Amino acid sequence: MGEPARLLDSGEIRRAVTRIAHEILERNKGAARVVLVGIAARGDDLARRLATEIARIEDHQVPVGVLDITFYRDDIGMRAEAPEVHETRIPFDITGRRVVLVDDVLFTGRTIRAALDALVDFGRPQAIQLAVLVDRGHRELPIRADFVGKNVPTRMDEDVRVLLREVDGEDGVVVVEKGETREREPA
């Protein structure tokens, strides 16, 4: 494959994050009870960007946590290696709060299923909502996003990659053929 097809450039990502921030505030009637929990890796960076936007719009700093769903995956023991583990840090009580889960790409829905199981081990939120930068379809579970940056029809044999300057040095969303080298292990 040559140059990967670019779905979103950095300006589009920035505008999508701003719009989602507005939508979160609208849906939750302000930021008072909202907390953001990003799914590692990249979901946490997006969550921090959303928090920055919300602070700019509403002058209110919402707490941001990071959640690693590895221990809740449904395919542990089905691969050659145990999936690599990332950090989980939710330094606030989620009970009674409106938790917005944040991830980069929504695909089969299995990550979100795992994240829901993980979150309820931390407390009993009043509501859990889902924000994603890209929804690429092909759901295998009855899960949908409340806030979507962009809906992108894809083929199963394609891979959607979100690049963020915090980890990748640049912003962008690209589609590549599956099996091309990845910069990180899927976790």
Place this chain on the structure above:
Amino acid sequence: MIKHLLSINQLSDRDILRILDTAESFREVGTRVIKKVPALRGRTVVNLFFENSTRTRISFELAAKRLSADVINFSTSGSSVSKGESLKDTALTLQAMGADAIVIRHASSGAPHTLSRWVSASVLNAGDGTHEHPTQALLDLFTIREHIPSFEGLRIAIVGDVRHSRVARSLTFAMRIMGGEVTLVGPPTLIPPEAAGWGAEVSHDLDAVLPKLDVCYMLRVQRERQRQQYFPSVREYSRLFGLTRSRVRGLPEHALIMHPGPMNRGVEIASDVADLPRAVISDQVTNGIAVRMSLLYLVLGGGRASSSEEDSERSEPEVA
């Protein structure tokens, strides 16, 4: 990564770092209200203890339970082992019952290794004779790393009955793999002749060693060794090799004091020394659970024979 954990020497420095890094995440689990994750749901872990060790068994048991595995405790008293069943028959019985991992403590060096050849389950060595106790060494490294970020050039003394200590062997090997400098300290009778081949220094003068240390690791001294004439009296031992308050003054400010437990307060370590803030002995116990969770997860979280390649392939990108 690894199927069994029989000896520290089977691990590379990268393996050890992966175990410690994974353990960091499990330590976080231990701080939650619900200290349990479903990672090993449906797996069976057997604790097969031919020697008494309540602490190690409980630590492994808690580790397995916090991973949602089913745990069976099989100890010698009251089992068919006391009726003369051989290790092999016990192993085959556990195999037939579908054990996924067997944690074994045995008085004979090499028993875990032998067991691993008989069963398809993963075998974790929880102490074998005077050979090794690898999970203790790994939890010690984890505890050290909480305070001292790099093992490269780190200076540790392991003090006491090195000869009979599987902890001393495993910890020496682990520190050497990670680039640390080990000094084994004790009376000549309690330092084994082969220690020269471990890549460690040997000293019989604790006071001379103290000022350069980052970690002072005290081993438990068993009183029966006195009857076996390894040292003349407990009192003399403790005067020469016990970590007293005045010896602590010889340690650098930052140096940690460690002990694998259970302690003989007043023998190898003075009671007030064991309670100093820099004595991280209870942290070692807490961290033991996270490190054992990490090992069980890494050993059992990998492939099962009947894995569905296609399924895992399909869900891969989104689970990223």
